[in-house]
Amino acid sequence: MPRVGLTTAVVVETAAQMLDERDGEGVNVASLAERLGVKPPSLYKHVDGMPGLRRGVMLRAKAELAEALGRAAIGKARDDAVRSAAMAYREWATAHPAQYRMAMRAPVSGDHEDEDVSATLVEVLYTILSGYRIAEEDLVDAARFFRATLHGFVDLETTGAFQLPRSLERSYERSIASLTSALHSWGEP
The missing domain is CATH 1.10.10.60 (Homeodomain-like)
Structure with missing residues (x-):
């Protein structure tokens, strides 16, 4: 039954x-x-077997990460939005390490559901970055910079690479401060 x-x-x-x-x-x-x-x-x-199960978990993970970032940044702008989203990113990734790795995968070409949920995640990032008035032609670069900064830190943290006796929170806060500083000057010569 x-x-x-x-x-x-x-x-x-x-x-x-x-x-x-x-x-x-x-x-x-x-x-x-x-x-x-x-x-x-x-x-x-x-x-549909393990491939279908993995796909389902990946789609769920991408959607949950997008929701966490959007929820954290709602009602905030510029540095406050970036900081809140960055904290939510790290919190979600460290709470869901295996799902996080799946969420970082590029969408499978032709898988419309994957392309849609991935596009939603990118749109959330664009919304978070919108307060910096970054030119449209530079937005992809800024979003990649945002993701690379956060992903680099979180990946090193979740794989146990940070062993020096220094507060990870302090290091992450400094990374976020550097990120927002760079975003303020984005597009300047």
Whole structure:
């Protein structure tokens, strides 16, 4: 008998939680089915095997990250928006390390759902950066700079690369301050 309330969203959410708990290791249809209390074949009604499960988690992760950034920056502008979004970015990425790695993937060409959710994430970044009045032709560069700065820090942090006896919070705050300083001068000769 199928489990009542089992939906694609529940399957994907549970897989995402398991990925974070296990740092991306050991999640497969069998372990997911066991966690959900169902037989593995019943999951195929909701996802197309492991590729479909990975895709579902990736789409969910991109959407959640976009939502976290947008929620953090709403009602704020310029430095306040960037700082709030940067803090939300780090918080989300460190709370969901395996999902974060999946969210950083470029969209698969021709996968309209992936292209749409990725475009939403980019639009959130553009909105956050809009207060700096960056010329449209420079916006992609500014968004890449924003992402590269935050991703570089978070990636090093989540892989344990920061071992020197210095507060990570202080270092991250300084990175954000450097980021906002650069954004103020963006487009100047």
